[in-house]
Amino acid sequence: MLAAYAARLDPDDPLAALRVDDLELPAPPSGWVPVEVRAAALNHHDVWSLRGVGLPAERLPMILGCDAAGTTEDGRAVIVHAVIRDPSFTGPDETLDPRRSLLSERHQGTLAERVWVPPANLIDKPAELTFAEAACLPTAWLTAYRMLFTSSGLRPGETVLVQGAGGGVATALIMLGRHAGLRVWVTSRDPERGERAVELGADRAFPSGERLPERVDAVMETVGAATWSHSINALRPGGTVVICGTTSGAEPESAELTKIFFRPLRVQGSTMGTAEELRRLAAMLVTTGIRPPIDRVLPLGEASEGFAAMIDGTVFGKIVIEP
Structure with missing residues (x-):
């Protein structure tokens, strides 16, 4: 499966730690479901991961990316919520879970042809939003x-x-x-x-x-x-x-x-948000007509260009990656 991932960690030259290539993955956690990624978006979190912030070497290789929109096996169009709660946490707000993580920290991320997530982390993508627009929302x-x-x-x-x-x-x-x-x-x-x-x-x-x-x-x-x-x-x-x-x-x-x-x-x-807040955000965009500004759209094979732009600070809005 083609993916953009951290092959190693480099605090001084994060681009040198990035690799875009086919990657074989271990089996996902039991009960998680696959999503065919139609669009993913970059965040500064991805650059920090390449520098080794919050991503230890023993978890490598790690597919990067927190944000995605795509389709499930039954054709449902979805937005992926990136906050992964610990199975032992039962509270209503996953951001209060002390053991929470984001996709690409403990579990493989979204900059790939497919991503696996818990079913509760999927919300319906409104038809009014394109996959690229929807992919900008989760982080x-x-x-x-x-x-x-x-x-x-x-x-x-x-x-x-x-x-x-x-x-x-x-x-x-x-x-x-x-x-x-x-x-x-x-x-x-x-x-x-x-x-x-x-x-x-x-x-x-x-x-x-x-x-x-x-x-x-x-x-x-x-x-x-x-x-x-x-x-x-x-x-x-x-x-x-x-x-x-x-x-x-x-x-x-x-x-x-x-x-x-x-x-x-x-x-x-304040950090991230809940799946319910993500639903409300998507509904607000539908109601108001707001759409996320997209700086550029790149194929997955050219993801390094997007990372370079983020590192240089030459970005206004979101960079979207389309597998």
């Missing part, structure tokens, strides 16, 4: 949906700041927030990306770190160390920063603890 767009509608406490008419414009989560936050009646501001180091964010629906774009004309109700933080102080300073008293990632590092120069307790601010962690 970046689901993360954005939960940040806005589950974790932030935002209400229509309030102002949200999105740190960093252009990535999959950021573009989803802009489009979902605008259609939910929020005033959306963004920051970017690249003026062109800021302009494109405004075209997507952001009300205003600011250079990274620039003082804002007024404080905001919530900040969506995906960047981490490089923008943390700006995020805290941008919040009104009682505001909320929702953090889902640390692409620039996890150790800011200052944790801003005094400002957090004195003002007082709320710091809310």
